[in-house]
Amino acid sequence: MKLTLRVWRQKNADAPGAMATYEVDGISEDMSFLEMLDTLNEELILRGEDPVAFDHDCREGICGACSLVINGDAHGPERTTSCQLHMRSFEDGDTIDVEPWRAAAFPVVRDLVVDRSAFDRIIQAGGYISAPTGSAPEAHATPVPKADADFAFEHAECIGCGACVAACPNGSAMLFTSAKVNHLNVLPQGAPERETRVLDMVRVMDEEGFGGCTLTGECATACPKGIPLPSIAAMNKEWLRANRKAPRRG
Amino acid sequence: MALASRTDRKPSLPRTFWRSTVGKKTVMAVSGLIMIAYLVAHVMGNLKVFFGPGEFNAYGHWLRTMGEPVLHYEWGLWITRVVLLTAVIAHGVSAYQLSRRDIRARPTAYVHKRRHASYATRTMRWGGVIVALFIVWHILDLTTLTVNPNAQAGHPYENVVATFSTWYGNVIYIVAMLAVGLHIRHGFWSAAQTLGVGNASRDRALKALANGLALVLTAGFVSVPVAVMTGVVS
Ligand code: HEM
Ligand code: SF4
Ligand code: FES
Numbered sequence A: 001m002k003l004t005l006r007v008w009r010q011k012n013a014d015a016p017g018a019m020a021t022y023e024v025d026g027i028s029e030d031m032s033f034l035e036m037l038d039t040l041n042e043e044l045i046l047r048g049e050d051p052v053a054f055d056h057d058c059r060e061g062i063c064g065a066c067s068l069v070i071n072g073d074a075h076g077p078e079r080t081t082s083c084q085l086h087m088r089s090f091e092d093g094d095t096i097d098v099e100p101w102r103a104a105a106f107p108v109v110r111d112l113v114v115d116r117s118a119f120d121r122i123i124q125a126g127g128y129i130s131a132p133t134g135s136a137p138e139a140h141a142t143p144v145p146k147a148d149a150d151f152a153f154e155h156a157e158c159i160g161c162g163a164c165v166a167a168c169p170n171g172s173a174m175l176f177t178s179a180k181v182n183h184l185n186v187l188p189q190g191a192p193e194r195e196t197r198v199l200d201m202v203r204v205m206d207e208e209g210f211g212g213c214t215l216t217g218e219c220a221t222a223c224p225k226g227i228p229l230p231s232i233a234a235m236n237k238e239w240l241r242a243n244r245k246a247p248r249r250g
Numbered sequence B: 001m002a003l004a005s006r007t008d009r010k011p012s013l014p015r016t017f018w019r020s021t022v023g024k025k026t027v028m029a030v031s032g033l034i035m036i037a038y039l040v041a042h043v044m045g046n047l048k049v050f051f052g053p054g055e056f057n058a059y060g061h062w063l064r065t066m067g068e069p070v071l072h073y074e075w076g077l078w079i080t081r082v083v084l085l086t087a088v089i090a091h092g093v094s095a096y097q098l099s100r101r102d103i104r105a106r107p108t109a110y111v112h113k114r115r116h117a118s119y120a121t122r123t124m125r126w127g128g129v130i131v132a133l134f135i136v137w138h139i140l141d142l143t144t145l146t147v148n149p150n151a152q153a154g155h156p157y158e159n160v161v162a163t164f165s166t167w168y169g170n171v172i173y174i175v176a177m178l179a180v181g182l183h184i185r186h187g188f189w190s191a192a193q194t195l196g197v198g199n200a201s202r203d204r205a206l207k208a209l210a211n212g213l214a215l216v217l218t219a220g221f222v223s224v225p226v227a228v229m230t231g232v233v234s
Helices: A033-046 A117-125 A147-155 A162-168 A174-185 A189-208 A217-222 A230-245 B013-019 B022-067 B075-105 B124-143 B156-163 B168-194 B201-228
Strands: A003-009 A020-023 A095-099 A108-110
Touching: A003 A189, A003 B156, A020 A033, A033 A230, A108 B124, A108 B168, A117 A189, A117 A230, A147 A174, A162 A174, A162 A217, A162 B022, A174 A217, A174 A230, A189 B022, A230 B013, A230 B022, A230 B168, B013 B022, B022 B075, B022 B156, B022 B168, B022 B201, B075 B124, B156 B201
Parallel strands: A003 A095
Antiparallel strands: A003 A020
């Protein structure tokens, strides 16, 4: 395949950026999107130019590092991660636009790489349980109803990639935060921090400058792990409940 | 353990709500639902226009005596007005502040533009502004009678017929009611999500309810200008 790529190039966080046009040839439709970018980068290096910086790690769709907006869609046209997107989803001769995640809370570091540490700070605010670590507990010691286990697993699938924020017209992190809150709040292991978790994570989410939810649904459409839109309603319910229950001082 | 310290000094409940995007959205949802409940009562009152001036004007008079003898003359009406005004202001201010925040949260647009969410979803902000402007016009027209062509206090039937005997009266009301219908279509369902009532199994029912509510309210309101235009009501 022969393709025309228009890629966002930006030297660093403060430099202005712009789309740059490149031609790539000899692309197989079995290549992943990232391998196609590798091919481009090899050529750029041979020509003595700076390769295009992009985030990636596992290339198996499980780590959440890859983060490309492809033709305006976070992670491109299929419901998967950028690394698991294959070139057979495109036609020979296509022009493909590649841009970084866009959100005030995710500043561009370089080219297609953005700083997603705002997500880490949301997790630090409550995305954990205070169980003692050590040897693994006996598996049947804490029974979990099947429906709750399924609900927790569904939300535990979130890989923290940030596609939901990138797709949201408000740069909102509600889908990500709801996945993390719902995953832990439904389980007995998460019960001790059930109220503080949702209150603190939502507060830090707001402090980090993410927008609010207008229930547009773009997040759930973009999510490679299929975190559903009603997860946000479930978190809202937890937030309202926590405000009724949590002790209040001063 | 160092974990439990974050929420030790917590601000008051109203403060928590007003500061949080989730809390402010709750304010929007509750005030929006109050306004929708009012619109349901309002459309039922409007439809009395089809039973002639006697019944419609008597209904207009009852609005002033409702709640008597517990309440004084017109107190019930004034309480309703205060509640509605509070709801409109709370809703509008929250909408404005959240919208400002949302725009700041996404300062750079994508170069590659693409399809977007549904029409009702995309028009919430401008649709809301149209509705707000309409509320002002509506009060000047049929409450204070400032801009009404008939302007006869105590004769709402005749004033309504006069409004819908002008082309601009019809245009303003019909456009505004279409905007209200779209707003409620996305708004009612959104409010269910914001208040945590929505979930996957209820989603279809909630969407159907939102569409039904929007359709019934819009059709009910629009039927009045259409009836005057076609001479069914005169
Ligand atoms: C003052 C004029 C108004 C403005 C500026 C306005 C604006 C808005 C905006 C921006 C939203 C959020 C949209 C979103 O989340 O996508 C909204 C939601 C809503 N509006 Fe309005 N609106 C107005 C009047 C009304 C009226 C008259 C009603 C009642 C019939 C209403 C009912 C609702 C409801 C129920 C919601 C859903 C709240 C939620 O998202 O949880 N609004 N409005
Ligand atoms: S909710 Fe989905 S899109 Fe958002 S961070 Fe998690 S996996 Fe990525
Ligand atoms: S590189 Fe790990 S999910 Fe794509």
